[in-house]
Amino acid sequence: MSRKNKFPADSQPEADLRAKRAEEELRRSESRIAAILAIGADAIISLDEKMRITLFNEGAERLFGYVQGEILGQSLDTLVPERFRSRHRKDVRDFAASPIMARRVGERQAIYALHKDGTEFPAEASIAKLEVGGERVYMAMVRDISERKQAEDMLARSNAELEARVEQRTKALEEEIQRREEAQAALIQAQRMEAFGQLTGGIAHDFNNLLTIVLGNLELLDAQLSQEKERALLHRAADAAQMGARLTSRLLTFSRRQRLKAVVLNLNDLMLGIAELLKRSLGERIALTTVLAGALWPTRVDPSEVENAVLNLAINARDAMPDGGKLVIETRNVTVDKEGVETLGDVVAGDYVCISVTDTGTGMSPEVLEHAFEPFFTTKRGSGTGLGLSTIYGFAQQSGGHVTIESERGSGTTVSLFLPRASDVETGTVRQRAPEVPLSENCETVLVVEDDPELRELTLQRVEGLGYVALDAEDAKTAIRILESEPGIELVFSDIVLGRGMSGYQLGLWVRANKPGQRVLLTTGYASDATGGENIADEFNVLRKPYSRLQLALALKTALEAEPG
Ligand SMILES: Nc1ncnc2c1ncn2[C@@H]1O[C@H](COP(=O)(O)OP(=O)(O)OP(=O)(O)O)[C@@H](O)[C@H]1O
Ligand SMILES: [Mg+2]
Known part of the structure; x- marks a missing residue:
């Protein structure tokens, strides 16, 4: 069987039919495509x-x-x-x-x-x-895709904006956290310094009493010695005791119990004087520059303490620049606002005159920086006492100001001392030169009130040595009993701190109220004694311990000559 037999050729009508169908199919397909293309x-x-x-x-x-x-x-x-x-x-x-x-x-x-x-x-x-x-x-x-692209672009833009805003907010938060941490640290530091102040203040007070005894006894002994050799030994002892007194005085400054002799002044004048002195003593390898602000506000401070502070800072700077460097002393007006208070800590908002001392020395490590203000903290074994910065701290606090240190290892240090601006109405007080030792001319009777028996005995002798008649009492109660029974007493000379019972200040008030003809002189190791608040010195004459014979003589005389309170 041939293939033809198996697949016989189409008859003509069949072929025509098939071709027609194919054509129709093609047309339908074409119009479908045309429709697709069109829609x-x-x-x-x-x-x-x-x-x-x-x-x-x-x-x-x-x-x-x-x-x-x-x-x-x-x-x-x-x-x-x-x-x-x-x-x-x-x-x-x-x-x-x-x-x-x-x-x-x-x-x-x-x-x-x-x-x-x-x-x-x-x-x-x-x-x-x-x-x-x-x-x-x-x-x-x-x-x-214009619309899609626009939408995408917008999305990208708003994403970027959002990211930027998140970043901004994070930064603000981080800054806020940092600010709070700093404020917290400043507060802790202030509290620590306060505790140190109380501690050292107490020690210095006791020390002062001891030194008063030592110095007073040496003075009495001095009058009884005739041999030069013996007197030389005694003077050496007296010098050492004086040095001890100066040290306690620095400690008292730190603990804010030193009596400051504040006057209103322009610190620029003072800085010029100090710069002159420093130029000569710092040596050639340290270049000193002073940058003094024009129209510097006046401030009310103890000039000798400011001098001390700046000299101490300059010495610290010199020590930090063994190979030489630059030292800049700068003054400027500073207004501390609310934010400033938070970062500086322990300072009230207001106007300050700022003295800063900047060096290009070694700088401090964070550990040294943390302890630098503490009394007796020093890295200068053998040569430093560690009292420089702590004294400055105490002085600034007592003056109503503040101190800050900015220091970085290897790039130097700036210590800034903020002292409160004086109001325009405040005027300066003039300090006078001391006259000769005045002895009593009329042998007035003085009642010495002191709870420390040794000190009481010494004071009696010293008062008598100046020509006065001296009586003594160990506390205020005894003093009042004596005052009520002895008519001739003209002056009550009392320690402010009397142990138990009434304080010397309260005794003074009693005298003022009950014995109008009698004068009062108070004495203390503290300037502003805790027993009577800050203003004792405004109400009574106060003699600070330890005192010399001359100081005692002057104080007794001044008190006796004073108008009755
Ligand atoms: N300008 C400075 N540069 C680097 N470190 C400093 C500076 N000033 C102070 N220090 C550091 O702070 C410590 C304390 O200083 P402070 O002045 O209190 O004491 P001192 O200088 O060691 O001793 P003193 O001043 O009593 O002789 C110093 O031992 C030093 O380590
Ligand atoms: Mg020092």
């Missing part, structure tokens, strides 16, 4: 091998603004902005040569298409290649 929202473009446009659907007409008639046969370049054309051609060539049959364009990098009116729009495209009748044909689908 396609996207641009569908087909190209021949040379990249000439052979099909341009309605979507493409809408997107690019051309009608079929004018664009067919044109190069694809017409739809690509000038600046992308060469890159685009290369892309197409690569695609033509590659084994890939279809790909998306513009995934990695946004592409742009060119409208008939010359405007560009961001687009997304897919391209496919196929072989038709031995010819290479391309089909491309293009979509306008």
Whole structure:
């Protein structure tokens, strides 16, 4: 059986029928494609091998603004902005040569298409290649993504904005935390210094009493010795005791119990004097500069304490610059506001005159910085007492001011002393030179009130040595009993701290109320004694321990000559 027999040829009518069906099928398929091309929202473009446009659907007409008639046969370049054309051609060539049959364009990098009116729009495209009748044909689908891109850009922008805002807020929070930590640290430091102050103040007070006994006895002994050799020994002992007294005086400054002789002054004048002195003593390797603010506010301070402070700071600076360096002393007006109070700690808001001493020395390690203000803290074994900065701290506190240290290892140190601005109405007080030792002319009777028996005995002798008649009492109660029974007493000379019962200050008030003709002189190791508040010195004459014979004589005389209170 031949193949023909198995598949007999169609009869003519059958063949016609089949051809007709095929034709119909083709037409239906064509109109389906035409419908797809027509309703396609996207641009569908087909190209021949040379990249000439052979099909341009309605979507493409809408997107690019051309009608079929004018664009067919044109190069694809017409739809690509000038600046992308060469890159685009290369892309197409690569695609033509590659084994890939279809790909998306513009995934990695946004592409742009060119409208008939010359405007560009961001687009997304897919391209496919196929072989038709031995010819290479391309089909491309293009979509306008302007809106999507706008939305994406907006999202990116608002994301960036959000990130920036989060970053800003985080920074603000971190700053706030840092500020609080600093304020906390400043508070702790202030409390620690306060505790140190109380401790050292107490020690210094006891020490003062001891030194008063030592010095007073040496003075009495001095009058009884005739041999020069013996007296020389005694003077050496007295010198040492004086040195001890100076040390306790520094301690008392730290614990804010030193009596300050405050006057209103312009610190610039004082700084010029100090600079003069320092220039000569610091040596050639240290270059001293003074930067003094014009129109510096006046301040009310004890000038000798300020001098002391600046000299101490300069000496610290010198010690920190063994190979030389720069030292700058600067004055300026500073207003401390609420925020400043938080960072500085332990200072009230207001106007201050600031003196800062800056060096280019070794700087301090964080550990040294933490302890620098503590009394007896020193890194200068053998040569330092560790009282420099602590004294300055106490002085600043007592003056209503503040001290700060900024220091970094290797880059130097700045210590700033803030002293309160004096109000315009305050005027300076003038200090006078001391006259000769005045002895009693009328043998007035003085009642010495002192609870320490040894000190009481010594004071009795010293008072008598000045020509007075002396009586004594160990406490205020006894003193009042004596005052009520002895009519001739003209002066009550009492220690402020009397152990138990009434204080010397209260005794003074009693005398003032009950014995109007009698005068009062108080004595103490503290300037502002806890027993009576800050103003004892304004109400009574006060003699600070340890005192010399001359100081005692002057104080007794001044008290006796004073108007009754
Ligand atoms: N300008 C500075 N540069 C570097 N370190 C300093 C400076 N000033 C102070 N210090 C450090 O602080 C410590 C304490 O200083 P402070 O002035 O209280 O005592 P001192 O200088 O050691 O002794 P004193 O002043 O009693 O002779 C010093 O030992 C030093 O370590
Ligand atoms: Mg020092």
